[in-house]
Amino acid sequence: MSTYSLSDAIAAEAGQSTSRARDSVGWLRVAGPGIAAAAVWVAFGLACLHWEDRGDWSQTRSLGIAGFVIAALTLLGALGADHLGKVGTGLRQRVPWLLVLGAFVTLWEVATAKFAWLPLPFFPPPQAIIEVYTDDLPKLLDSVFASVKLQLGGYVIGALVGFLTGVSIGWSRSVGYWVHPVLRFIGPLPATAWLPIAFFTFPSSWSASTFLIALATGFPVTVLTWSGVASVSNAYYDVARTLGAKPSFLVLKVAIPAALPHVFVGLFMGLGSSFAVLVVAEMIGVKAGLGWYLQWAQGWAAYANMYAALIVMSLLCSGAITLLFRVRDHLLVWQKGVVKW
Amino acid sequence: MVALATAEPIIYPAVGAALGIEHVSHAFDIDGAALPVLEDVSLSVQPGEFVALLGPSGCGKSTLLRLIAGLEPPRSGVLREDDVHIKGPHPSRVVVFQDPTLFPWRSVWNNVALGLEAQGILKRQRSRVDAALELVGLAAFRNAYPHQLSGGMAQRVALARALVNDPKVLILDEPLGKLDSLTRITMQAELVALWQRKGFTTLLVTHDAEEALFLANRVIILSDRPARIKADIAVNRAYPRHRGDPYLVGLRKEILGLLGLDATW
Numbered sequence: 001m002s003t004y005s006l007s008d009a010i011a012a013e014a015g016q017s018t019s020r021a022r023d024s025v026g027w028l029r030v031a032g033p034g035i036a037a038a039a040v041w042v043a044f045g046l047a048c049l050h051w052e053d054r055g056d057w058s059q060t061r062s063l064g065i066a067g068f069v070i071a072a073l074t075l076l077g078a079l080g081a082d083h084l085g086k087v088g089t090g091l092r093q094r095v096p097w098l099l100v101l102g103a104f105v106t107l108w109e110v111a112t113a114k115f116a117w118l119p120l121p122f123f124p125p126p127q128a129i130i131e132v133y134t135d136d137l138p139k140l141l142d143s144v145f146a147s148v149k150l151q152l153g154g155y156v157i158g159a160l161v162g163f164l165t166g167v168s169i170g171w172s173r174s175v176g177y178w179v180h181p182v183l184r185f186i187g188p189l190p191a192t193a194w195l196p197i198a199f200f201t202f203p204s205s206w207s208a209s210t211f212l213i214a215l216a217t218g219f220p221v222t223v224l225t226w227s228g229v230a231s232v233s234n235a236y237y238d239v240a241r242t243l244g245a246k247p248s249f250l251v252l253k254v255a256i257p258a259a260l261p262h263v264f265v266g267l268f269m270g271l272g273s274s275f276a277v278l279v280v281a282e283m284i285g286v287k288a289g290l291g292w293y294l295q296w297a298q299g300w301a302a303y304a305n306m307y308a309a310l311i312v313m314s315l316l317c318s319g320a321i322t323l324l325f326r327v328r329d330h331l332l333v334w335q336k337g338v339v340k341w
Numbered sequence: 342m343v344a345l346a347t348a349e350p351i352i353y354p355a356v357g358a359a360l361g362i363e364h365v366s367h368a369f370d371i372d373g374a375a376l377p378v379l380e381d382v383s384l385s386v387q388p389g390e391f392v393a394l395l396g397p398s399g400c401g402k403s404t405l406l407r408l409i410a411g412l413e414p415p416r417s418g419v420l421r422e423d424d425v426h427i428k429g430p431h432p433s434r435v436v437v438f439q440d441p442t443l444f445p446w447r448s449v450w451n452n453v454a455l456g457l458e459a460q461g462i463l464k465r466q467r468s469r470v471d472a473a474l475e476l477v478g479l480a481a482f483r484n485a486y487p488h489q490l491s492g493g494m495a496q497r498v499a500l501a502r503a504l505v506n507d508p509k510v511l512i513l514d515e516p517l518g519k520l521d522s523l524t525r526i527t528m529q530a531e532l533v534a535l536w537q538r539k540g541f542t543t544l545l546v547t548h549d550a551e552e553a554l555f556l557a558n559r560v561i562i563l564s565d566r567p568a569r570i571k572a573d574i575a576v577n578r579a580y581p582r583h584r585g586d587p588y589l590v591g592l593r594k595e596i597l598g599l600l601g602l603d604a605t606w
Contacts, residue, residue, distance in 0.1 A: 235442045242410050243456035243506065244432035253458070257446045334446045334486045 033095045034078020040102035041071035047106050048127075051114040059127040059134065060113065067102075074098055124304035132308035139293070144312060146288035150206065151278050151320075154213025158274065159267055162218035166225025166266070170259070171251055183222060191216035191277045199285050209281035216277040217270035221263070228262025229255045261335060264328045271324060275317050290316075357542030358423045358433065358509035360386040360409065365418030366567075367404055377567035378404045379415070384561065384570065388423075391536055391543040393553035396563030396571075397600065402546040405568065406512050409544065410436045422510065432456055435503040439515040441495035443487040449498050450474065450483040456506040473505035476535070493524035497531075504535065511536075513545040517552065529555055533580050550596045554589045555582055562599045572599050 048064030078095060081088035105126055111117040113125030132140070168175040169183075191212045202208035232255050240254050282291025290313050297305035367379040378401035386392050394402045408415050411430040420427040422434060435456070443452045454470045457463040463470075474480045477497040487495060496516060503511060513532075517525045533556055536543050547553050553560045554576055562572040574596065578588060 233442075235438065235440065236444065238412055238436070239438070239442050239444075239502075240455065240459060241412065241430040242432070242434065242436045243459050243502070244430070245455075245459035249459050254444070257444070260446070332446075334448075334488070 030081075030092075031078050033099060034074055034081075034092070037095050037099035037102060038071040038075035038078065040099055040106065041067050041074060044102055044106040044109065045071065047109050047114065051110075053113050053125075053127075054116045055113065055120060055125075055128075057113065057125065057127040057131060059130045063109075063127045063130060067105075070098075070102070121301060121303050124307060128304035129308045129311070132305050136305060136308075140309065140312065143288065143290045143293040143309070144316065146286070146292075147278065147282065147290045147313075148316070150209055150282070150286065150289060151213060151274065154210040154278070155217050155271065155274050157210065158214035158217025158270060159221050161214065162221030162266065162270065163225050163263060165218070166222040166263070167229055167251065167256065167259075169222070170226045170229025171255060183219075187219040187223065191219075191273070192280050195281065195284060205281075205285035205287075209278070209286050212277050212281055213274045216273040217267075220269035220273065221266040224262045224266030224269070225259060228259025228266075231262070232258040261332060264324075264332070267324060267328075268321070271320060275320075279313075356507075356509060356540045357389040359388045360384075360510060360542060360544070361419075361421035361424070362386075362405075362409070363419045363421070365405070365408060365415045365420060367401070367408060367413075367415045368567075369404075379408075380567040380569050382418070382568065382570060384573075386542055386544070389540050389542055390559060391545070391557045393545045393547055393557035393560045394563060395547060395550060395553050395560055395596065395600070396568060397565050398548055400563050400566045401568035402563055403514050406436065406514050406544065406546055409510070410434055410512055412436075432460060432506045433508055434510040434512060435506055435508040436512040436514060437496075437499050437503050437516045439518045441487070441492075441499040443490075443495055443498055443502075445487050447487075448483065449479060449485050449487070449490070452487070452498055453501045453505050455502055460506075469505050473501040476504060477501045477531075493520050493528065496520060496528065500532075500535075504539070507539075508541055510542045510544065513543065515546050515548070518547070525552075530581065532556060533582075537580060550593050550600075551584065551589075553596070554592055555584060560592075560596065562596060572596075 045064045045067030048060055048067060053060055074091075074095070077084065077088065077091040081092045084091070109125055109127075112120065112123050113127060165179060165183075169179050170176075194212055194215065195208075198208040198212055199205060202211060236254050236258060237250055240250055245254070278289070279291035279294075282289035283295045286292060290309050293309045294306055294313075297303070297309065362382055362384040365379055365382045366377070368375040368377045370376075382405065384392075394405065396402050404413075407413050408420055409427065411420075411427050411434065414428070422431075427434075443449075444455070447455070450470060451458075453473050454463050454467075457466055457469060471480065471483075474483055477500055479494060479497055479501065482490065482494065482498075487498070490498065500516070517528055520528065529552060532543075536556075543557075545553070545556060550560075558576055560572075560574045560576060561570055562574070563569065564571045574592065576589075576592065578586065582589065
């Protein structure tokens with residue numbers, strides 16, 4: 001920000017004759033990227049409408065119009081950013097992304113739907129993916145719901161069990177004596193390796209998958225909670241003890257809060273590995289969810305459906321991590337410089 | 342805080358406890374071998390007394406404090422608080438360590454409230470926390486987190502966290518050791534004022550002869566490890582004291598001599 005005001009000051013000193021030219025240069029520097037981004041999106045709209053599709057897609061026209069709408073909004077935002085307050089600054093920051101994204105979609109559209117440089121049906125055009133969202137929405141939503149339900153159940157169970165186990169090992173030497181070897185033996189095994197056994201020992205594929213997701217979540221949560229509790233400085237316990245703390249206070253109000261930063265690292269790692277298990281479990285055993293949808297789409301060579309499901313999956317996983325980080329930021333406000341997601 | 346420092350030296354009736362340390366010896370196990378740190382230490386402290394323990398670094402002063410606090414049992418000997426055998430930590434004997442060891446996840450107010458919360462009496466006595474913060478002049482920082490405080494402020498919070506329990510014995514383990522010299526001088530005066538107002542028995546471990554003489558009624562000189570009591574010096578001077586007082590300067594020279602450092606003075 002300061003560099004802007006500095007250049008403004010220099011421009012003011014340089015005299016009035018040159019200041020007008022400099023003003024327009026400055027204006028172009030600020031609004032230019034926005035205009036370029038709008039132009040790219042216009043190009044996308046034109047590309048959609050101008051050439052004939054090499055296939056039968058129903059949403060090409062709407063997509064072209066959407067391109068023009070995005071272009072108009074971008075242009076409006078770029079020119080009027082100063083009057084739009086927070087939204088305006090947010091938009092201005094994202095203009096380079098809008099530009100690159102527009103260029104990418106245009107290239108994608110041209111390379112697939114219009115000239116088929118990339119072979120169909122393996123590389124569906126954007127309108128084919130939009131079509132999935134408009135035509136196959138109920139099935140996709142059912143899959144999303146099934147995946148979220150399964151993931152949430154398994155993750156919560158795994159996180160709770162892992163947390164309690166970790167605290168117990170970290171706190172009690174005798175619990176550590178018995179649990180630690182088991183953890184070392186079973187923990188590093190990829191949860192997916194249990195898949196064949198889990199599917200015939202559990203009464204339903206749903207409970208088997210919940211178990212596997214819980215297992216994948218539980219291991220990192222256990223290990224990191226344990227190391228968090230074990231690494232709490234004795235000085236904290238000394239202070240609490242001289243102030244009259246009982247053992248329950250030492251666990252709940254000293255060990256656990258002090259270990260919480262580690263616990264969140266474990267929860268984050270557990271989330272990542274449980275996603276992998278979720279998808280595999282759905283592909284192999286459970287007859288629902290996004291993993292199953294992917295498998296089903298592949299069986300029908302419905303590649304657009306696969307891409308559509310992948311996009312949804314990515315948004316869900318990213319959303320879950322965002323949520324976890326929000327919770328962490330809320331609980332760990334006392335920490336300095338936590339990583340932003 | 343300045344007002345506190347220059348408070349009138351009225352000595353209130355002591356609420357402090359007497360301490361009895363009888364033939365206490367202690368050792369640490371290092372690689373299987375017992376390393377003696379305290380050897381037959383006997384000391385009796387009157388209620389309300391301010392006793393400084395002075396000795397070479399690593400001699401076992403802090404270990405003695407840990408035993409008095411009840412954080413560890415001694416290998417042999419007996420420690421008593423008002424004739425009651427010390428068998429574990431108790432909030433009537435609170436320690437302020439060299440590091441403030443504030444809980445970083447708790448705000449200043451919640452750090453000070455720690456003792457009352459641990460004893461389960463916080464809900465009824467929240468005003469005691471406010472009073473303790475007021476006492477160390479940090480009422481305005483009640484919602485700050487420890488990482489936002491300076492070293493001196495953090496140590497004041499640690500002091501408030503100890504005082505909120507109305508201890509009978511305040512155990513200070515080089516609490517000013519890591520502060521800069523200016524903050525240190527201010528806080529020494531504050532400590533004297535607090536001690537005079539509250540009347541608790543104070544035990545201070547320090548390696549600074551001047552600090553000991555400025556604060557204490559009595560200075561105990563400990564030998565090199567294993568620590569034995571080498572000298573027990575009464576400091577008969579009213580408060581507030583002045584660092585340039587020839588009497589204190591003389592005592593300081595004597596103490597440094599006992600510590601084998603007279604050649605440097």
